[in-house]
Amino acid sequence: MILVTGGAGFIGANFVLDWLAQSDEPVVNLDKLTYAGNRENLASLQGDARHVFVQGDIGDAELIARLLAEHRPRAVINFAAESHVDRSIHGPGEFIQTNVVGTFRLLDAVRGYWAALPASEKEAFRFLHVSTDEVYGSLAATDPAFAENNRYEPNSPYSASKAASDHLVRAWHHTYGLPVLTTNCSNNYGPLHFPEKLIPLMIVNALAGKALPVYGDGMQIRDWLYVKDHCSAIRRVLQAGRVGETYNVGGWNEKPNIEIVQTVCALLDELRPRADGQPYASQISYVTDRPGHDRRYAIDARKLEAELGWKPAETFETGIRKTVQWYLANPDWVAHVQSGAYRDWVSQQYADTAA
Ligand code: NAD
Ligand code: TYD
Numbered sequence: 001m002i003l004v005t006g007g008a009g010f011i012g013a014n015f016v017l018d019w020l021a022q023s024d025e026p027v028v029n030l031d032k033l034t035y036a037g038n039r040e041n042l043a044s045l046q047g048d049a050r051h052v053f054v055q056g057d058i059g060d061a062e063l064i065a066r067l068l069a070e071h072r073p074r075a076v077i078n079f080a081a082e083s084h085v086d087r088s089i090h091g092p093g094e095f096i097q098t099n100v101v102g103t104f105r106l107l108d109a110v111r112g113y114w115a116a117l118p119a120s121e122k123e124a125f126r127f128l129h130v131s132t133d134e135v136y137g138s139l140a141a142t143d144p145a146f147a148e149n150n151r152y153e154p155n156s157p158y159s160a161s162k163a164a165s166d167h168l169v170r171a172w173h174h175t176y177g178l179p180v181l182t183t184n185c186s187n188n189y190g191p192l193h194f195p196e197k198l199i200p201l202m203i204v205n206a207l208a209g210k211a212l213p214v215y216g217d218g219m220q221i222r223d224w225l226y227v228k229d230h231c232s233a234i235r236r237v238l239q240a241g242r243v244g245e246t247y248n249v250g251g252w253n254e255k256p257n258i259e260i261v262q263t264v265c266a267l268l269d270e271l272r273p274r275a276d277g278q279p280y281a282s283q284i285s286y287v288t289d290r291p292g293h294d295r296r297y298a299i300d301a302r303k304l305e306a307e308l309g310w311k312p313a314e315t316f317e318t319g320i321r322k323t324v325q326w327y328l329a330n331p332d333w334v335a336h337v338q339s340g341a342y343r344d345w346v347s348q349q350y351a352d353t354a355a
Helices: 008-021 037-043 061-071 085-090 093-115 119-124 158-178 198-207 227-239 257-270 302-308 315-329 331-339 339-353
Strands: 002-005 028-029 049-055 075-077 126-134 182-186 187-189 212-215 221-226 245-247 252-255 284-286
Touching: 002 008, 002 061, 008 028, 008 037, 008 227, 028 061, 028 212, 049 061, 049 158, 061 093, 075 093, 075 227, 085 093, 093 126, 093 158, 119 257, 126 227, 158 182, 182 227, 187 227, 187 315, 187 331, 198 212, 198 257, 198 315, 198 331, 212 257, 221 227, 221 257, 221 315, 227 245, 227 302, 245 302, 252 257, 257 284, 257 315, 315 331, 331 339
Parallel strands: 002 028, 002 075, 028 049, 075 126, 126 182, 182 245, 187 221, 212 284
Antiparallel strands: 221 252
8 A cells, every 4th residue: 555645735635546547556645734735636446445544744753654554555655734825825834844854754664664664575665755846946037947956946935845855765765766757847737626725725715706816927937737747747757766766747738827828718718608798807816916026937847747747738728727627626625615614624524424
């Protein structure tokens, strides 16, 4: 079996759902259930013996050691993190605790478990750390895309904490021999995305008749990858990545934010036109820029393609359409997230079951 951390969040939940749709290998899912963790994301796995959910912190070394001893996973995949740049600007402390201290405690507990494994299991074991392209800093308009050997130049408390965690993972390999893999991915989008991030925020605000806040001039560029393509890349790296290597994961989809927002608006105009016939783009509102806002991210994903044959399945056009359709088809999920009711989902669900 595998141990996944942060599997109630956006990417982790998509990963767990896709994993169990494609294989019968069980998953232990450890998640602290912060505001970003939503067990409703995993509702379809209720009663499925292949999924064991444990609420807990990656920084709880005792808990990790117990879970490892009990379940004896062949791999650990670390998604757990504080992930929102704007939150990291307002309150960096949690980012240091989870992303840096938590990753350290997780790594060290995993090292203790791994070191005591019989030789063949020790050889096959992997610790896969999920990271971000933001560790490389910001690109000028004509700079080449980030390659794996780019120097680290993180600019936000979020990216600095992720960079620190990447360094710890690297050191646990070089110093202790822990068989690690690291993936650095660009901006994800797709189902189950918490509506504090650009794309889901624009969809839910547009539908609610609210303003669509675009930071600064809206010309910041991100590379966008459909979340299920990120999940397939992680599965591929886990399966065949070379130990100690890092792999950049990207969608070859560099776009300025304003174009993303306009695309979302145009899809909503087509799929759920406003009652007054006005375009959703009329709700766009330029607001004060994010402090220290990185201008451009771009990923060179050629290593992953050349070594492991991975390529994204979705184009931005197909992925964003699926995403908007998913939000339109799941108003309850959106409503629960917006009202905070998702936090009560487990107790409600059990109450309903009992009744
Ligand atoms: P998310 O914020 O949606 O989910 C994070 C999950 O981790 C939540 O379920 C939360 O409850 C859990 N968590 C937080 N602190 C924890 C702790 N101390 N112990 C256990 N669980 C904890 O984040 P996401 O967008 O799904 O990102 C997952 C990973 O992918 C993160 O490591 C992030 O840095 C990385 N990443 C994200 C993106 C993106 O575009 N979202 C891109 C590249 C890399
Ligand atoms: P976000 O989804 O927060 O991801 P990240 O900061 O990790 O790239 O933001 C994506 C881009 O969209 C980023 O350049 C900031 C911008 N943005 C807005 O313009 N308005 C918003 O309301 C949000 C949340 C983000």
